[in-house]
Amino acid sequence: MRRKTRLIHGGISGDEKTGAVSVPIYQVSTYKQDGVGKHRGYEYSRTGNPTRFALEELIKDIEGGHRGFAFGSGMAAITSVLMTFDQGDHVVFTDDVYGGTYRLVSKVLNRFGLEATFVNTSDLSEIEAAIQENTKAIYVETPTNPLLKVTDLAKVSEIAKDKNLTFIVDNTFSTPYWQNPIDQGADIVLHSATKYLGGHSDVVAGLVVVTSEELAEKVHFVLNSSGGVLGPQDSWLLMRGIKTLGIRMEEIESNTREFVEFLSDLPEVTNIYYPGLESHEGHEVHQSQARGFGGMISFDVGSGEKADQVLRNVNYFTLAESLGAVESLISVPAMMTHASIPSERRKELGITDGLVRVSIGLEDVEDLKEDFLQALRK
Numbered sequence: 028m029r030r031k032t033r034l035i036h037g038g039i040s041g042d043e044k045t046g047a048v049s050v051p052i053y054q055v056s057t058y059k060q061d062g063v064g065k066h067r068g069y070e071y072s073r074t075g076n077p078t079r080f081a082l083e084e085l086i087k088d089i090e091g092g093h094r095g096f097a098f099g100s101g102m103a104a105i106t107s108v109l110m111t112f113d114q115g116d117h118v119v120f121t122d123d124v125y126g127g128t129y130r131l132v133s134k135v136l137n138r139f140g141l142e143a144t145f146v147n148t149s150d151l152s153e154i155e156a157a158i159q160e161n162t163k164a165i166y167v168e169t170p171t172n173p174l175l176k177v178t179d180l181a182k183v184s185e186i187a188k189d190k191n192l193t194f195i196v197d198n199t200f201s202t203p204y205w206q207n208p209i210d211q212g213a214d215i216v217l218h219s220a221t222k223y224l225g226g227h228s229d230v231v232a233g234l235v236v237v238t239s240e241e242l243a244e245k246v247h248f249v250l251n252s253s254g255g256v257l258g259p260q261d262s263w264l265l266m267r268g269i270k271t272l273g274i275r276m277e278e279i280e281s282n283t284r285e286f287v288e289f290l291s292d293l294p295e296v297t298n299i300y301y302p303g304l305e306s307h308e309g310h311e312v313h314q315s316q317a318r319g320f321g322g323m324i325s326f327d328v329g330s331g332e333k334a335d336q337v338l339r340n341v342n343y344f345t346l347a348e349s350l351g352a353v354e355s356l357i358s359v360p361a362m363m364t365h366a367s368i369p370s371e372r373r374k375e376l377g378i379t380d381g382l383v384r385v386s387i388g389l390e391d392v393e394d395l396k397e398d399f400l401q402a403l404r405k
């Protein structure tokens with residue numbers, strides 16, 4: 028089965044009993060047992076629900092893993108994966124990881140004894156130097172948010188295998204349509220499905236795919252114990268979104284390429300971060316491990332005031348956090364998604380006040396160009 032076909036026919040498609048072509052929404056919390064301890068695969072919907080299971084089978088298939096799990100948000104998914112570790116364990120993270128992940132690790136999980144070091148994972152020697160006796164995992168995002176920094180997945184996987192570490196990849200930005208980290212040796216892939224997988228700004232969800240039964244048991248144990256599961260309605264919505272992931276990503280890809288070309292010709296715009304540009308630091312590595320460059324671009328418009336002007340005057344770019352939707356979204360990371368990172372650290376990371384991030388959507392790209400230009404030159 029090829030990729031676009033798998034998005035439609037992967038997992039469990041339809042309902043055997045009735046022939047319904049979409050999986051029914053099993054809006055149910057508990058299941059009648061045929062005798063004490065004798066059930067038909069489902070006991071209680073926190074533990075398992077047929078609609079959620081269909082989604083879990085689908086993400087497992089499209090990422091090429093062993094088992095999938097669906098959570099109530101990307102952060103619930105990340106929390107549950109990190110809760111499979113023990114007090115005193117240490118994890119090496121990408122330094123410009125999603126702001127919420129940084130906050131979770133440095134303000135919440137640290138209180139339970141999970142130790143962490145944040146390094147530039149684009150530089151393999153930094154990863155190696157950060158590995159300690161108690162290190163249990165390497166956690167990577169590629170490309171990152173918002174500077175689109177790229178990490179070499181195959182090379183990190185070699186380090187992880189050599190040191191017997193679990194290799195975890197947040198694949199939200201690339202989506203399984205363009206990148207499948209398991210092919211490069213990742214053990215766990217996770218997603219904020221709120222973004223491209225859902226794709227329509229109407230559902231908050233998180234997905235996890237693991238590559239072994241041992242990891243599946245660990246993640247399911249935390250999922251069932253802590254309970255951050257995705258409900259049946261949202262599971263259904265997400266499956267509906269995933270069916271069109273391929274066609275959306277193809278269109279977003281071509282819109283984004285054109286928009287980047289347009290930005291490159293504007294004298295007001297500097298430092299365009301987009302892995303599809305040959306001048307981008309991670310261009311070659313990204314090309315070696317992904318089939319597309321995605322719809323995320325960051326660039327500098329000079330100052331926080333200018334960024335504010337652009338954001339206040341655009342009509343087709345929605346000023347909002349989040350990304351990966353049918354509508355183009357625009358944000359200023361320093362004031363929005365990355366506000367939870369201390370300003371000192373933001374500067375270290377290169378997240379300037381004039382840095383604007385856009386998530387290109389499915390509008391006509393000519394409208395996007397015209398709209399951006401009038402807002403920039405107002």
Ligand SMILES: *Cc1c(COP(=O)(O)O)cnc(C)c1O
Pocket residue numbers: 100101102103125127128168172197199200218219220221222231232233
């Ligand atoms: C949004 C996002 C998350 C968090 O997901 P939620 O669904 O908002 O909880 C994690 N990682 C990345 C890369 C994200 O963009």
